[in-house]
Amino acid sequence: xxxxxxKGVVGxxxxxxxxxxxxxxxxxxxxxxxxxxASWISKGDNKPISAPQIIEALGQDRVDELAEQAGIPKEKGxxxxxxxxxxxxxxxxPDGEVPKEHEWGTLSKVILGGxxxxxxxxxxxxxxxxxxxxxxDAPPVMADAGSAAGGSSAPSYSxxxxxxxxxxxxxxxxxxxxxxxxxAKHFYGNPNDWHKIFDANRDKISNPDMIxxxxxxxxx
Numbered sequence: 001x002x003x004x005x006x007k008g009v010v011g012x013x014x015x016x017x018x019x020x021x022x023x024x025x026x027x028x029x030x031x032x033x034x035x036x037x038a039s040w041i042s043k044g045d046n047k048p049i050s051a052p053q054i055i056e057a058l059g060q061d062r063v064d065e066l067a068e069q070a071g072i073p074k075e076k077g078x079x080x081x082x083x084x085x086x087x088x089x090x091x092x093x094p095d096g097e098v099p100k101e102h103e104w105g106t107l108s109k110v111i112l113g114g115x116x117x118x119x120x121x122x123x124x125x126x127x128x129x130x131x132x133x134x135x136x137d138a139p140p141v142m143a144d145a146g147s148a149a150g151g152s153s154a155p156s157y158s159x160x161x162x163x164x165x166x167x168x169x170x171x172x173x174x175x176x177x178x179x180x181x182x183x184a185k186h187f188y189g190n191p192n193d194w195h196k197i198f199d200a201n202r203d204k205i206s207n208p209d210m211i212x213x214x215x216x217x218x219x220x
Contacts (some may be wrong), residue, residue, distance in 0.1 A: 005070035027057045040089040051078035170219040
């Protein structure tokens, strides 16, 4: 379900016949939401968008189509998309600007490939929150990967590393905005336990202030 939602959004944003990402930005701008679109593209925090604004920008038919594709009730489609869309646009604009059309295909492969798990994680969190599922049903939402103490984003992307197979091993895929403290708070309830995760992943993390979207970490 969640994977289909991310694929649907990426497909919409890379479909040149319907305007793609540029078309979405134009529609948001025409709706008076140019600053919102700009925040998703820039390297800063994403400004929120409401469900009615999503419908105004995409159209009810497109929202219903994406919801149906993802197996989400149509009446919830705009609400979930209001959380998913900003993050997908953010991942498609890593340099802080709208990429050229010929680059869309490559970026979509990065999102659905190297960052596919992160995208599904983000969508699952949004779906779980909207439908009242527990926190254990979906990991945290996307945000910018940063330092263990909540510092600035790491400057480069590192491809995911596969965690070694282990019985009952618990893993977590890093998404944008994460740092070890945030991950520790989610799993242990105490951000100061970040060093447990660091110690368990020294083969992947040389600096606790530098983790990257797509990394798969062991959670001891």
